[in-house]
Amino acid sequence: MANLVILHEDALSLNHPIFSDETKSLSTRSAWKQPVFIWDSNYFSDAGYSFKRLVFIYETLSTLPVDIYYGKMNEVIVHLIQEQSVTDIFIPETPNPQLCAFIDFAHNLVATHVINEKAFVSLDRTPDLGRFFRYWNKAKKAALSPDGVRL
Amino acid sequence: MSLTLLKSNFDSREDLIAYVASLSPHIADKTVSPTIGGEKPAQIALDAINPAQYAHSRNYLDGDVTYLSPYIRHGIVSLNDVRNHALAISGEPKQTEKFIQELAWRDYWQRRYRQSPDDIWHDIESYKTGFAADDYADTLPADIETGQTGVAVIDSFINDLCTTGYLHNHARMYVAAYVVHWRRIKWQAGAKWFLHHLLDGDPASNNLSWQWVASTFANKPYFYNLENVTKYAAPGLNVASQDNLPLAYSYDELDRILFPYREDYNG
DSSP states (O other), X not given: OEEEEEEOTTOOOTTSGGGSHHHHTTOXXXXXXXXXXXXXXXXXXXXXXXXXXXHHHHHHHTTSSOEEEESOHHHHHHHHHHHTTEEEEEEEOOOXXXXXXXXXXXXXXXXXXXXXXXXXXXXXXXXXXXXXXXXXXXXXXXXXSGGXXXX | OOOEEOOOOOSSHXXXXXXXXXXXXXXXXXXXXXXXXXXXXXXXXXXXXOHHHHHHHTTSTTSOOOOOHHHHHTTSSOHHHHHHHHHHHOSOHHHHHHHHHHHHHHHHHHHHHHHOGGGTTSOSSOOSSSSOGGGSBSSOOHHHHTTOSSOHHHHHHHHHHHHHSOOOHHHHHHHHHXXXXXXXXXXXXXXXXXXHHOTTXXXXXXXXXXXXXXXXXXXXXOOOOHHHHHHHOOTTOOOOGXXXXXXXSOHHHHHHHHOTTOHHHHO
């Protein structure tokens, strides 16, 4: 019975809150498997990435303590869950619809925890996003403060 | 099916590149960017930022930009980290404001993306160019993809894009406006092409910026002339009029040429 962190292309960092003690406290299981990245050629092909983009991503992965598995994301995750007795998956939040579909798929298999990056600005309410400067007028003071928290 | 664990230790960059090539047999163009992935290069780029200089020179094609965008795009450094670092090294908050505002653009695009992720490829508004969406071509012609348009500055920017996976923001706007307004091609075709090449290509920042240029997410189309490119050009860029004829007009002339049916300017 173990926890597994799955990284994706939007969050290739050990500084992501997914590795924080707060995240660890979300699971009752004490065992954590080596974090994983799934190298899915179909995903990259759908995204239309050039070779130079793939090299950049792989180069980044090669500097991180992650196991890189080759295959389709949905198939690899099923096997990882079985082989490593995974009960809880932790994955960084993303707006990417394809990755969101993968997260939904994982949700149907085991407990899946989506972890947010630290917000650039903390705002009391959702700002008007109609145009940038409507957002900026509301976000400016927080944006110019450390950690995006209005002083 | 058994799990296939890939290699992650390499003796050299060349070995890593060859390995990624073996995983990508379907990709014919094996061009590699000089920009190196990883947390260490990201930290070096972060340590080198100069928010005050950035504020003064960022619009110049050889200005003091950060080259952090690929690292931000892939979450190697966060916007929060970059902002906090900028605040920590800047004595004068005013000088940091422009720099942080540019980070805020990315936050804004991401918020828009989260709000309507499935709309990222659709026109948010209609074109304000005097043309309808159907008046624009669906696909990118080969001369643009290969950087052989015959417009010297555009071809130079396209060459940079294809060989390095990076393009200065101002150059992105120049190319995007050329594609949409001079060649009358749908912004989606250009956005897809940029996403293919750019190391920092992100559907939110990229597509919404293209929409801003196109005017489907702005009150008017963005366009420029050769005089403007010349003002911001880096040394060595060929800005000779005879090599950039489609751009070598005044703004009023270009407005009439590019947008003959746009009522607010021509009616």
